[in-house]
Amino acid sequence: MFGGVTGDPVVIVGGARTPHGANRDQPRALIGVDVGGTHTDVCVSVGGDVVRGKALTTPDDYSSGVLEAIGVAASRCNHTTASLLAETEALVSGTTVVTNALTELRGAKVGVLITSGFKDVFRFAGGARRPLYDDHQQHNPPDVMPRTCIKEIDERIVADGSALVALNEGQVRQAVRDLRDQERAEVLAICFLWSFRNPAHERRAREIVAEEWPEAFVTLSSEIYPVIREHERFFSAVFNSYCQSTVVRLLDTLADRLEAEGFAGHLSFFSGAGGAITRELAGRLPLLLLASGPAGGVTGAITLAKRMGISDVLVGDMGGTSFDTTLIRGLQPILRPRAEVSGMPVGLKILDILSIGAGGGSLAGVDSRGVPTVGPQSAGSMPGPVCYGRGGTEPTVTDAAVVAGHIDPSNYLDGRVALDREAAVNAINAFGANFGWNTEQSVDAILELTITNMADALRAVTIERGQDPRDCTMLAYGGTLPLFAASISSRLGIDQVVIPRNSSVFSAYGVLVAEFLRRYSRSLQVSLLDPGVADEVAVVRAEMARQALEEAAAGGISESDSSFQWAVELRFVGQTFEIDVPLGAEPLTTEGAQALAESFPERYEAAYGKGTAWEGSPVMLVNVNLNLTAERLVPELEPVALNRESREAADKGRRRVLLAGGLWREVPIYDGAAVTAGSSVGGPAIIDEHDTTLVVPPDWSCRRDEFLNYVMEHQR
């Protein structure tokens, strides 16, 4: 289920806008990439086909894994890597490397320069107490860097933006030297109070760093997140530096290798807010890639759900390292403002995806209370599961699936990679010995805990938010989830599970089909009755439009293909939260602003009820927002004819498989490549898709639809 195998070519008819063929508007080839913690996935649209490729992620040089996966895809569409890349107009890459680095707290050693008196801002974290009763869940935030790496600097900007105390440049110089030489910091973050209002001290400190330690990567809090509330801004700055080396390793190696292999198209990256950003921006502000991989998947899920006529979808993605889930209601994703990483606030607005450490590489172990656990620690791709034979010694979820017979060790990657089942059995037995369990009991416990962890996450995004999961279809993708999707759904009473056609590379597919989207926001803070409001808004809008078009052009998108959605955020003076009000394309006039102010109480009471508008309080225009979107030419799938007669062709015989409860049973195995649209099987059964495996439990059935998705249904 892991490694470089493609799926079968899918016949595509028609692009989104024009028929494919010689038309210049039709891209010759597009590549979507998702660099995960364990696997690198690729989805290629070329010559009317969609093909996929998969390889192990190579953290020392991410480009190797990407190129290997592209190579696999190329071989499936009569291309070489070079010939495919030569035809490729754009390559968009999503990645989970930022999310993984932050959630596992694996990053560079950050040296911090901070306003004197406030070094403990990271410990206080805006108040670390969670709104929960349970005292056992109240902890101090983990130290992202040792307390000795936080250096206090005499300087102070105050609320009006003026400098009360000038920057002590000598102190900055000394602190930078100490951080480099004594503390052995690797990167820096500069975190001064009120820098979003006046960034002069942060910028000057960066100049000093450039003199003292020119090669150091520095993040200014005023650059990554120029917004009031220092703890969010400072965490953003620290995390941006913390994950920078990981991201640069991806960006640089990828760009260099692609160029060396003849790629001359546009390279861009997928942000956690659900749109593409340029390589330059990703390198400078790598934190924007937080939750990027899952954002690609969610985009793909919405496209697929629309095509299947489903509106409420519970999305699950399980790869090697993590399980990500989110709810899509009415085909709309949920955005979460002021996001947090492990309880530490970073302020950014990203898709609301719950991520837990449950993947194929999640390690089974014993915690300090002597209780068996699975995850959140992961074996990653190196050493990977024990059965890979790369030096892993602790059993993983994948090892349990191999021992249970769910994954065929002799046919892994079409038999190209031999899995060491014996080694997996030994590691699992060593784990089980802690509890006096035999092999079957140990395997059953690991799989059971994995399912429980994921069911809890799904419960959190549905029941915890007052949504009945039984009203949803589960859309399950990622290399590992088809093993578990039906079992998890049973726990929650969900009766239908869709495993998409390109399940194993679905996030890469989502990146490929996503429209171009970039969000821009500018703070203004001006009263709608201010005589200068129209001019101020006009100036800001002109600047925003220019920046958006420039960035779109850098991503290969012309002005004529771009569409702008404008909005303003309004509130009564004194409030801290705003209401979005859409704005037309035409300029805002003084009269228009006045009309907005007059209609605001009514709009406000529509949201919060009668009697709630703040009578007599002026209305403030706080932010101007712009979404630039551009339709991209995307592959559109044509339904294939149904053929119910394929079961025998797909029959690969039977295999002994450990079912829930620890009982062995002979179970029919089907070859996914030969399972045609319209055919169906009853459980228990296993469908071997080469780069993923579907487990159909005893009371479930599975059919293939006209788009070659698998639809599993619970038989009541």
Added chain:
Amino acid sequence: MAEITTLATPGELADYDILKAEVHRKAMEEITMEMGITLVRTSGSPVVTEAKDLSCSVLDDKVEQIGFSSFVGLHISTSFLGIRALLQNYTVDELAAGDAFIVNDPHSSGALHEGDVGVIMPYFFGGELVAWGYCSEHTIDVGGSGVSGFAASARDCYSEGLRFPALRFMKERQLSPEWRMFIANNVRAPSAVLNDLRSMVAAVNTGERRLIALLERIGLDEHRKFCEVNKGLSERIVRQRIAALPDGRFESTDWVEYDGLGEPLLLRITTVMTIDGDQMKLTFSGDPQISGPVNGAPPAILGQAMNTLQCVLFYDVPANAGLWRPIEFDLGPTGTIVNSTPPAPVSFAHVGTGMRIDKTVRDVLAQAASLSPDARIRARVSSQPCECLFLTTLTGVDRRSGSPTVVFPVAPTVGLGGPAQTTDDGQDTYSNTCNLGIGMAAVEVDESTAPVLILWRKIQPSTGGAGITQGGNGMTTAFQIYGTDQMSGTVSNNGAEVPPRGAAGGMPGSATDYKVLSDTHFARLVEQGKLPGPQTLGGRAQEIPANTTVTVHEGDVFFVTNGGGGGLGDPLLRDASHVARDRADGYVNERAARELYGVVVAADGALDEAATAGARAQIRRERLGSPPTRELLPSREIEVGVGVRVSGGNWSCGYCGDDLGPIGSNYRSACVERRRPVASTFAELGMKVRPRANGPVVMCEYFCRGCGSCMRTDISVEGEGMAPAPRLAESAGTRTE
């Protein structure tokens, strides 16, 4: 849904879908959360938007809670008490959709204190009253002699502020113009106060809209059924938890500090918890009520007690009326500080007496839980959190706006050390037990909304009590009056002299203290390009009581040093490498590391294991005056929260198993006792408790004669006798695993 379906069905509710019940419960919780979010999103007050000093509830037509959003936990009591008060004043026939009612009086309408104003809205469905929405926030002002509802110098409740006895202030969704004018005429910052009320109306509107939408979907019958199912399920878990505590009587005493009447008073309160099967009784008693505002009133007493029970024992039980059913509360006769009546001033009811209730309830729970046969219950033992709170509310004219403004700096109330847990050290930003969802307003938010300059916010090392797990540390902060000529208002602190207790031999934490400084070195330092710190600020402290009204001028500084939580378990058994790491990071000071933990580090900060072992042995000898005669139990048999055990009808040492006499006796009598004044002892250790001239506060440590371990440290007042041991029922005399 393994964990849900394994719940057995409450007898009278045999036929229901457990998943639907869970979805309904979550929907109720979600509705109250959304009410809270609405309040935050519509509010203009940092007390709401940053500190989350608010709560929201939905109640059914029996006036029983069915959903509660837990930003401020002690509000668990105020909604139903407020609605019961409303129903004393109005009949149901007099109510209509679009009505809203205002409550804020601890004596007559269920409020914690006058500053926490509540808004109640009856919800109608098909013309029938089916539910109630309740929302409360700390309102920026309520008039009276204090500012923002804190009247430190008030001598009766009549001078504390406006007191609303559950009255209608809104009809047909229109704010009554009469009430609007009356309120505006009586408060500082009238438009901010009216906007606070409008925000609360927005919150109860949201609850109404969401609940009606749910009723339209599932129907009233289904809704009522699941209200009862979920109350029954909560009640069942509460009964199971109580039954897991040993039957018997557990007692704890604490003191409320108040110095606003001339002499510094210590007012005694005692909490007795009696466990009988799956029933709990909490009996509170206290000194006679006084003419200072620290008197407790029933809403705050009940709220603090229940909230502590929830954080410690019912931590996972959905909050609804089922919580209350197995518990009997006895507040004794009226006229005491736990059950005061008018004219007693009560604007600090929840902080003054209320937070001592919190501490004593936590203590009796720790005593009982440590003797439970159930390991999961023993794991819930915790020390006392700091609960020593500096509060100030000020008013003046901010030069930026030119208009009067009310300031309530909340950040100092957040950086208070939390209770040490069996599973982890206490949290540094725990605040008080009741402040579940409190946030520390950003420096930038505080400085943009109030005429202040914040000079620092830092961890104060070693303020957390020493233990195997350590109490959370407190924060020191200073803020300067900046951008206004002068401000005046209230200052208070009811916890400078009586620090929080540890448990199972853990040490007390530091208490909170503050100073108001004038003539600091600020201007000189700034001129030199420096920012002031705790050591360089200088200045002259105003000679004022801890609880009073103050006037401060531009440049004056409030310098606050918060306390920490108590420790858990004998500090000599804390992982020495952890102490060394905390030492290097600066979370523990040198003297505490050496004298409380017996940890010796080399010049480079590395742990000196041999010297540490020697120092720890020496401390044991000093405790006993002679070398210990007994070996400690193997480390896996020592439990972090268990200082004393019961076996075979006798007390025994939790660290070595030495016999401490029959359970009818006080195990303390079998120990070596060391009584020391807290203030001077702490001063030597770099910790802090304010000294007390008449009747010093003492700590009483009890060491096992066999092994020299510390089993229990009490906090008491000179002249008090030995604290009583739990009186266990015979059925609880033997512990079974």
